[in-house]
Amino acid sequence: FLCGYLAGLPVKGYSIAENGFPCVEFHPSPEGDAISGRGFNDEEIAALSVVAMSGSVAEVLALGTAKGGENDLLELDNLFRKSNDFIGAAKQQDLTRWGALAAYNLLEANKEKYECLVQAFKDKKSVAEC
Numbered sequence: 277f278l279c280g281y282l283a284g285l286p287v288k289g290y291s292i293a294e295n296g297f298p299c300v301e302f303h304p305s306p307e308g309d310a311i312s313g314r315g316f317n318d319e320e321i322a323a324l325s326v327v328a329m330s331g332s333v334a335e336v337l338a339l340g341t342a343k344g345g346e347n348d349l350l351e352l353d354n355l356f357r358k359s360n361d362f363i364g365a366a367k368q369q370d371l372t373r374w375g376a377l378a379a380y381n382l383l384e385a386n387k388e389k390y391e392c393l394v395q396a397f398k399d400k401k402s403v404a405e406c
Contacts (some may be wrong), residue, residue: 277397277406278390279330279382283323287403297335297344298397302327315360325375326382328352333379334390 277287277300288301316324329352332345352372356363363371383390396406 278386278393279379280323280327282382282386283326285323285327287406289403290397290406292397292400297331300331315358316355317360321355321359321363321371322375324355325352325371326378327375328355329372329375330379330383333376334383337380337383 277290277298280300280302281287286303288303290298290300293299328348329345331348332342335342335344349372352375353368356368356371393406
């Protein structure tokens with residue numbers, strides 16, 4: 277939630293999974309759903325890479341390990357395929373690693389906001405309240 281918001285992606289909604297972790301759904305661009313049918317530019321791919329990796333990074337920071345994230349990586353792979361420009365395997369790995377590092381840096385730099393957001397999720401606050 278926090279990394280996507282900081283990356284400029286509007287939050288569509290969230291729910292809490294059975295394991296207690298939030299599942300956040302974003303609009304893939306600041307334009308919201310208006311981008312249907314078009315590819316993603318480099319800036320959007322970069323932002324989506326951060327968002328895709330942020331859940332696993334937050335899980336490692338909170339629990340020391342990440343058990344989820346497979347679906348996020350599959351979704352990131354699908355997003356790479358929707359890029360306006362071809363993204364080869366090496367660049368996909370680089371973007372994935374960069375996304376994880378950027379997510380880590382954003383979470384570390386915004387720890388207090390992150391903790392408030394975790395509490396808001398626990399309190400089942402609306403997206404607007406978060």
